[in-house]
Amino acid sequence: MSDTVRENGVIVAIDGPSGAGKSSLTKLLARRLGYIHIDTGAMFRAVALMAKRAGIAADDDAGLAGLCRTLEISFVRDGEACRVLANGEDVSREIRTEEIGLLTSAVSARKPVRAALLTMQRAMGAKGGVILEGRDIGTVVFPDAEVKFFLSASAEERGRRRYLELAARGDSATLEETIAKVIQRDRQDEGREHAPLKQAADALPIDSTSLSIDEVLAVMESAVRERIAKGEKG
Template identity: 75%
Template structure:
């Protein structure tokens, strides 16, 4: 890990497969630490949503690059959470559908999209005091992050969580098809050409299949606070 001392704290990277609970954990951990939550997954989902609306082929790199350059993506605090704003529109719910999830996996694998968002993500997190979650934060976006986690769970458990979430929203889905989509998303993420999903060599791997949210949070919070203490010593 990097020995540098950032102005506002450490950079925390949380990677892992779809449905592992990264978004929920990141939001809660950021609130406990007083850190900024940069949801990189929401950024890619936003690009996917706008590509769909503008009928852009997910394999059309030129059009995708132009789209990324034109989009204004930002996060607006909302209590302990946040809203995702794209070109002035709140797309927080629109980017969370199953259709956009699958499209995001394809679009996020395109090199121009990753390059455009990579620069923005690094700029947002350079001073520290941030938590970023995604699939390649600790391996590509911030390989020098002071704290790295790889949060996972069995495909069956992740599918079950996603199923309950969708049912609560009133969507007509089955547990079997939801688990199948999780498995398909895993395959896409692991086999994509650019920045495939993998656990960084220096990441702390956490399997949340049998753990509660609070148990995962306690592990992560203790790890981050211990690293912050070491950074403060270095800073002095």
């Protein structure tokens, strides 16, 4: 890989299991660097939501392929937040339910869905200056990304974080149930046939179990700025 940077900067890939803090850290890092945040997880969630509405089963490849051909996904910044639009409709809240989360894991394993969104994601990020987070960004979507991170934490800690998020929203769930769903999601993501969750060989691993979000952010920002500086010198 060349040491130079792309037209708008570098591509930063952040992978890891559900609940590791990828979304929060990606947003914060994007603000620090002035980069665009492409939320690939939200894109898959949008497909899952629209499939549910259309009555398309998670294993109906033909139905999912047809859905993706007519689905336009975009992101709109709203102050500090970023809204997710599916065919122009704001689905930011609907895609974040536990039901859609589990359905997303099944839908995202289907080849037609991955192929359709892969094309969208590569087009969005080709010129650099972007940060993408998901489960296969550094291995499949952008294997040539200049900076790659693999963010993880124990299942218990990730379940605890998710439980607190749900409780803050007023959703009913027990801590035990939430941890169990995190473990179930891990098994689905790691065992799927197409683009399973795994760490890229050249990714920097970060275990956030006992680290604060500021501590993790500092490590990530330092690594990216170091790579940018190296490219500018080259």
